[in-house]
Amino acid sequence: MKLYFNKNNGPADEIIGQLMSLAGGIGRPSIVREMILAALKAGQEDEGRADLKLMNTTLKEMRFTAKAFSPYRGVKKVTVFGSARTKEDEPAYQMAYDFGHKLSKAGYMVITGGGPGIMAAVNEGAGPEHSFGVNIRLPFEQGTNPVIEGNARNINYKYFFNRKVAFLKESDAIALFPGGFGTLDEAMETLTLVQTGKRNPVPLILMDCTEGTYWINWIEFVKKNLLAQGYINKSDLMLFEMADSVDDAVEKIRRFYFRYHSLRYVDDRLVIRLTSGIDQQRMEELRDCFSDILKPQGEIYLSGPLPEEADEPEIGHLSRLIMDFKRKDFGRLRALIDAINRD
Numbered sequence: 552m553k554l555y556f557n558k559n560n561g562p563a564d565e566i567i568g569q570l571m572s573l574a575g576g577i578g579r580p581s582i583v584r585e586m587i588l589a590a591l592k593a594g595q596e597d598e599g600r601a602d603l604k605l606m607n608t609t610l611k612e613m614r615f616t617a618k619a620f621s622p623y624r625g626v627k628k629v630t631v632f633g634s635a636r637t638k639e640d641e642p643a644y645q646m647a648y649d650f651g652h653k654l655s656k657a658g659y660m661v662i663t664g665g666g667p668g669i670m671a672a673v674n675e676g677a678g679p680e681h682s683f684g685v686n687i688r689l690p691f692e693q694g695t696n697p698v699i700e701g702n703a704r705n706i707n708y709k710y711f712f713n714r715k716v717a718f719l720k721e722s723d724a725i726a727l728f729p730g731g732f733g734t735l736d737e738a739m740e741t742l743t744l745v746q747t748g749k750r751n752p753v754p755l756i757l758m759d760c761t762e763g764t765y766w767i768n769w770i771e772f773v774k775k776n777l778l779a780q781g782y783i784n785k786s787d788l789m790l791f792e793m794a795d796s797v798d799d800a801v802e803k804i805r806r807f808y809f810r811y812h813s814l815r816y817v818d819d820r821l822v823i824r825l826t827s828g829i830d831q832q833r834m835e836e837l838r839d840c841f842s843d844i845l846k847p848q849g850e851i852y853l854s855g856p857l858p859e860e861a862d863e864p865e866i867g868h869l870s871r872l873i874m875d876f877k878r879k880d881f882g883r884l885r886a887l888i889d890a891i892n893r894d
Contacts, residue, residue, distance in 0.1 A: 633669025
């Protein structure tokens, strides 16, 4: 039997409907129907065991991720990356501990890879009640740190790509301490997603001790070898920022959400939600300054919630800034958010 996502499958759809009724509590049956059909189609098309195992494990890991994070959707979270090899007597370890502690005191939760080194320091500083561990099963080095061992918010993954989704999907800010290949991979993955608009703008903070040169050298490499060769735009440097103290890093995160709340695309319009309004003069200044990221004859204007946002009634009271963003220069979009946040 050939199955279709967008057509009626006759008896198969009837049985799927009966199955969902029997299970009960299905909140979005149209989406669940397609997930069931995808599984059936994969079973029909499979010529070996490996693909089905990958799809099965991925679905189960992402389902559990959603379940673990769901009760904390209203709490801002900061994902922290850094080396698993950082020792407790190193300055970066103490800095990471202090960072986790101050984030928890400021009302944030932290997400780490759940392992030793920088990850353990951040979880220890924040405390188990304010921590998530997003761990990966490896043959070496990545055992679960004692702070989140046995914690219901400690999630173990088989696949790196599922783990990365959890890190970035659930975070409201990203902080990067010095580290090895894994840390640099996570840094570049985050930058790529933000630069291409596949992830909404987010504070991306490079952290090092006062005397450290790790990120200074990295930024120099980016400028000399990426920017100078035309591989990135100058505005892409707006996508990240450095902090040489814990207080500075926490303030940068707080400042990002001073007035900016969130954004959403509605058809071809970008809707930026604001926790406090801006006046018409400020609006005109923004229009003049950021006309380069508008579509031809595009506009920026103030508004209330659009009808398409009715599915988010909890933020219906927020002011809106609506713009005809051409979805190209996300470094400039970050600069716009910074401008919105100025007093």
